[in-house]
Amino acid sequence: MAHRFPSVLRNLLLVTLLLGAVLLAAALFGLSAGSSGVSFSRTLAVLTDRLPADSVAGAIFWRIRLPRVALAATVGATLALGGLVFQALLRNPLAEPYILGISGGAAVGAIIGLTAGLAPFPGVALIAFLGSMATLGLVLFLAAGRASGKDSLLLGGVMMNAFCGALIMFLIALSRNSQTRQILFWLMGDLSLFTYKQLPLLFSVLPCFGVVLLLARPMNLLLTGKENAAAMGVNVGAVTFILLVATSLMVSIAVSLSGLVGFVGLVIPHIFRLLLGSDHRVLIPACLLGGAAYLILCDLLARLLPAGGEMPVGIVTAMIGAPLFIFLLWRARR
């Protein structure tokens, strides 16, 4: 039967296949580029078992490049999904974990945890989570019950961000090993300090993806307004709570492993909304795969562009994302 309804299943398959291929290509690029000169063909050789894992090339591949690409992919997916969820919950297309100051709160929490000498998990991750929930609560409180809710939300986020940035530098300045490198890591995001031992913590964000994916339809209904969603059988309070907790948790983990990487949650959902519409059943997988590929490629630029060494990946994402934010703000006000 030919009808006018978009086929969710077909879009889903198409998105998964296409973006899966894009992610695979990005990952191969990411795995083959680096200062050590382990080339694309050598990478393939390691992957296809023709080079042993204990060779130099094998060690570089398994211990350095693969964890790094896994980190970029997972953080990218997390941040893109985080943006998508906050945009749906707040019904504001400009909301994003970094812009709202939630990433900043998580970073402050993580630094406090590290300074206190806690274990990365659950100690540091938990305090980072509390930090993100605290800033989230404050930003929501600031924006609640105003006619200009959308703008005061962004304004509250910007101030929260500035405050958290100052706190980050303050805390690092107080600590004994205060290095510029560390400040840069937290403020601009940096994927280079990650080690393969942190992989289990990194992958602990995956269940959060599943939770969000399950709530795709309620998220669609929430976009049309809380009362609309409630009238359509959505338990608005429960869904909102679960989504906020799952998102804050995964963003906190991403932040404690990679610092403040901004605007991924703005750029990726926006591109896919333009291409695919607003159905979260398609948007969520698209943002996961697309966000992963995007941050791998941004990280590639961060590694390849500087003449010597590399730069924090947050510089790349901000140089792409901030102008887009300004453009969207300008368009929304017209």
Next chain:
Amino acid sequence: MTAGVDVRSLQIAYGRTPVLRDISFSVPIGEYFVIIGPNGTGKTSLLKAVAGLLAPAAGQIALFGRLAAAYGRREFSQTVAVVPQQTSSDFPFTVAETVLMGRSPHLPLWGLERERDYAAAEEAMRFTNVYHLAARRLDQLSGGERQRVIIARAICQQPRLLLLDEPTAALDPAHQVHILDLMERLRREKGVTILMVSHDLNLAAMYGDRLLLLKEGEVESIGPPHQVLTADRLAASYGCPILVDEGPLGGVPRTIPIPEKFLD
């Protein structure tokens, strides 16, 4: 006989401030029931209470012979659909997607729509004459088209009770009549019970089987239009002289608020 809506001694309060006091009324299945009254008398609160969006401070609401509180969340939204005053969104859903959302209460959490869901959505869109707009985005439509889409979504929900909050407030006279004719057809062809809040006394009189006049959170009068819409009652409720005469259409009362310059 079971009623579509049965409200008993309902009280609603925002914090400590009571909005509705001791409201009782009953709407038979298949009736077109209109709630009227001045601004701020709690019309919308009453509608939201029946929609389950506002918890009563006291009293009971029963729908089709069962307490509203006894319904499961999904079951409730399979029974009751709400058309709000206005719908706006920054997110670009298409008309077809919006109407299909009406199937949500009938589908599992992550179920994909099936052929019969598409069929229900198509029928609803044809009913409100928006099928030709199916691929358009909601934010590209006029106010009247958008309201027809939202009504199609409510119809797609296949409710037994339809709650309308001033569905025609932002529309021109032709669109007002068109939308309310649709409601009348829905009631006639599908036996849907309709509960509507309206500011327009003339439309209320023409479409409503019975009216409920609210005044300061209490029921001032319930009954057929010619009983409720009397000059004395309206003047007392609205605090403004209102002329009532027999209208040219089927003897339905016609009301005209009287401007100061015509008073003497």
